[in-house]
Amino acid sequence: MSQTTRPLAYxxxxxxxxxxxxxxxxxxxxxxxxxxxxxxxLGKHCFEDWRYNADxxxxxxxxxxxxxxxxCSIIVAGHNFGCGSSREHAPWALLDFGIQAVISSxxxxxxxxxxxxxxxxxxxxxxxxxxWLIENPGVELRIDVASGTIRLPDGGTIAxxxxxxxxxxxxxxxxxxxxLTQQDAAITAFEARMEEAA
Amino acid sequence: xxxxxxxxxxxxxxxxxxxxxxxxxxLYIDLHLVHEVTSPQAFDELRSRGLSVRxxxxxxxxxxxxxxxxxxxxxxxxxxxxxxAEAQVATLERNVAEFGIDLMGWDSPHRGIVHVxxxxxxxxxxxxxIVCGDSHTATHGAFGALAFGIGTTExxxxxxTQCLLQRKPKSLAIHVDGVLQTGVTAKDxxxxxxxxxxxxxxxxHVIEYTGExxxxxxxxxxxxxxxxxxxxxxxxxxxAPDDITFAWLEGRERVPKGDAWxxxxxxxxxxxxxxxxSYDSEVRIDASTIQPSITxxxxxxxxxxxxxxxPAARDALEQRALDYMKVTAGQPMTGESVDVVFIGSCTNAxxxxxxxxxxxxxxxxxxxxxxxxxxxxxxxxRRDAEREGLHQVFRDAGAEWREPGCSMCIAMNGDLAQPGxxxxxxxxxxxxxxxxxxxxxxLASPLVxxxxxxxxxxxxxxxxxxxxxxx
Numbered sequence: 094m095s096q097t098t099r100p101l102a103y104x105x106x107x108x109x110x111x112x113x114x115x116x117x118x119x120x121x122x123x124x125x126x127x128x129x130x131x132x133x134x135l136g137k138h139c140f141e142d143w144r145y146n147a148d149x150x151x152x153x154x155x156x157x158x159x160x161x162x163x164x165c166s167i168i169v170a171g172h173n174f175g176c177g178s179s180r181e182h183a184p185w186a187l188l189d190f191g192i193q194a195v196i197s198s199x200x201x202x203x204x205x206x207x208x209x210x211x212x213x214x215x216x217x218x219x220x221x222x223x224x225w226l227i228e229n230p231g232v233e234l235r236i237d238v239a240s241g242t243i244r245l246p247d248g249g250t251i252a253x254x255x256x257x258x259x260x261x262x263x264x265x266x267x268x269x270x271x272x273l274t275q276q277d278a279a280i281t282a283f284e285a286r287m288e289e290a291a
Numbered sequence: 292x293x294x295x296x297x298x299x300x301x302x303x304x305x306x307x308x309x310x311x312x313x314x315x316x317x318l319y320i321d322l323h324l325v326h327e328v329t330s331p332q333a334f335d336e337l338r339s340r341g342l343s344v345r346x347x348x349x350x351x352x353x354x355x356x357x358x359x360x361x362x363x364x365x366x367x368x369x370x371x372x373x374x375x376a377e378a379q380v381a382t383l384e385r386n387v388a389e390f391g392i393d394l395m396g397w398d399s400p401h402r403g404i405v406h407v408x409x410x411x412x413x414x415x416x417x418x419x420x421i422v423c424g425d426s427h428t429a430t431h432g433a434f435g436a437l438a439f440g441i442g443t444t445e446x447x448x449x450x451x452t453q454c455l456l457q458r459k460p461k462s463l464a465i466h467v468d469g470v471l472q473t474g475v476t477a478k479d480x481x482x483x484x485x486x487x488x489x490x491x492x493x494x495x496h497v498i499e500y501t502g503e504x505x506x507x508x509x510x511x512x513x514x515x516x517x518x519x520x521x522x523x524x525x526x527x528x529x530x531a532p533d534d535i536t537f538a539w540l541e542g543r544e545r546v547p548k549g550d551a552w553x554x555x556x557x558x559x560x561x562x563x564x565x566x567x568x569s570y571d572s573e574v575r576i577d578a579s580t581i582q583p584s585i586t587x588x589x590x591x592x593x594x595x596x597x598x599x600x601x602p603a604a605r606d607a608l609e610q611r612a613l614d615y616m617k618v619t620a621g622q623p624m625t626g627e628s629v630d631v632v633f634i635g636s637c638t639n640a641x642x643x644x645x646x647x648x649x650x651x652x653x654x655x656x657x658x659x660x661x662x663x664x665x666x667x668x669x670x671x672x673r674r675d676a677e678r679e680g681l682h683q684v685f686r687d688a689g690a691e692w693r694e695p696g697c698s699m700c701i702a703m704n705g706d707l708a709q710p711g712x713x714x715x716x717x718x719x720x721x722x723x724x725x726x727x728x729x730x731x732x733x734l735a736s737p738l739v740x741x742x743x744x745x746x747x748x749x750x751x752x753x754x755x756x757x758x759x760x761x762x
Binding site: 115117119127128129130131132147171173178180181201202206210211256257258261272274283 | 307313314315317328329331332335336342345357375376378379426428440442444447448451452456460491494521524608611702710720722723724
């Protein structure tokens with residue numbers, strides 16, 4: 094199974110708000126589901142312990158189970174989303190669950206890197222903008238990767254930073270491993286210098 | 292050349308291609324550690340592209356997360372928690388055979404938690420860049436190596452090219468002055484630091500720990516500190532190597548020998564931050580005021596001194612954490628009834644951790660109703676501990692002595708707590724459900740864990756240490 098490198102130019106959806114701060118990767122995908130050897134099929138366990146009651150039925154108080162969240166592919170999350178482990182199963186689970194973008198005032202480093210490599214937008218906005226998005230669940234957003242802007246229903250926009258290379262890869266479906274393997278000559282030269290110095 | 296930090300030196304020395312405005316840099320990786328959970332999809336990726344592992348000599352695998360900690364039966368069958376766990380381990384065994392990678396597997400005397408076993412065999416050395424598909428890779432920074440966790444896509448990148456695409460993070464210095472008091476350990480120090488700077492306090496940064504209190508730490512204590520850098524949001528934590536580092540490493544299987552050792556040490560001595568070098572941010576901590584510290588909430592930044600009371604919730608979300616933990620603001624944490632005590636994990640499962648716990652456990656009993664698991668970090672730790680009779684101390688006290696692995700830290704091998712149970716744990720994460728669905732975790736040092744096992748409730752270990760001293 095090869096890694097998908099589908100180009101991603103924009104995400105257009107209403108938002109679902111998970112206001113909790115510090116939503117960690119154990120929350121997103123509990124460790125007991127990490128025994129898989131595949132990338133796919135984790136969506137059914139995404140937010141498992143939040144989403145389901147002890148008897149396996151849907152927990153109606155969990156935001157993503159509520160009718161208003163149906164079809165939402167953008168999560169607005171509390172500060173420091175994705176903290177904890179390096180498991181790439183977290184973005185895999187979110188994508189498989191139908192999420193295409195996470196917006197927060199802070200996103201943990203490893204999660205953010207993993208997300209962007211899989212075509213899941215991980216977007217950090219300023220505290221006031223974040224507060225507004227948290228306080229207005231269900232608002233319809235259009236995230237434009239090329240311009241690095243989020244368009245609001247009233248026509249206003251929120252700008253966000255996106256690493257230029259990550260943007261290029263998202264827009265063009267560039268495969269980062271392919272990019273790295275093209276650096277072979279430089280890597281070989283580096284190794285030769287290193288062996289010489291040792 | 293202008294004054295550089297240790298981090299700058301490590302970064303510069305591994306830059307294959309410098310970063311530009313539009314492209315990240317290409318960073319060379321000296322050592323890639325691999326385990327069964329985060330690697331299967333990466334090997335699949337190589338296979339699907341017809342790629343091989345570029346540097347098998349710089350790649351080292353172990354089995355730790357999904358492995359049972361109970362022994363195999365008479366027929367050699369191991370009690371895996373699920374068929375998936377067994378299949379995952381078998382997948383790594385197949386992958387290392389196919390791609391020609393060294394595995395510290397079931398038959399190896401070195402198998403163990405990747406961040407315990409890697410340093411033990413001397414694979415971890417100062418000046419290296421080290422990665423693993425595991426966020427606690429920060430542990431190896433204790434040796435003055437730039438070590439950080441990566442995702443599975445990046446595991447594939449390193450397997451295929453020995454490199455990563457990276458932008459340089461910022462630097463954060465944490466200066467720890469003064470001397471730690473008796474009964475206050477490296478674990479208390481790092482919990483205190485995380486409590487001070489917050490679990491996002493290190494995001495985007497590499498931490499360098501410096502100062503008198505850091506210099507005084509043993510290698511194992513330094514590993515405990517660097518291990519939890521990720522719990523402050525930092526991908527890596529660093530401590531400059533010194534004579535303590537070199538003495539710990541000398542003679543280990545994978546370190547240079549003879550003249551090569553002397554040359555290596557001479558180089559390693561240059562791995563310190565230059566006078567006048569500047570960091571992006573700096574924090575100062577006074578070690579002498581730190582108490583034994585524990586968590587009271589549901590993330591590692593919710594830390595309190597053991598003799599203090601639970602702070603008031605600042606918002607609804609913090610209140611939710613207190614509710615989950617079944618504690619109320621203003622109450623002491625000491626005296627909270629304990630169901631399970633876990634001594635183990637890449638944070639605190641080394642020989643010195645087990646010695647510290649055994650010092651309190653010796654001649655005492657685990658309180659009735661408390662289940663205690665002691666899980667050594669590696670086969671080497673297990674052998675050393677058993678040679679000293681520590682396993683007998685724990686067994687005599689009524690604790691279970693298990694085989695090495697991650698065990699109840701991540702609770703994916705069947706070692707887990709039941710809903711609602713309170714676990715005093717020497718591990719690194721107290722997120723909701725981390726040690727079992729509904730389980731409540733209190734992070735603590737091995738001393739606090741041992742004292743709590745005996746008392747049957749969260750307890751200050753200093754009472755037991757003073758008792759020993761008086762006896």
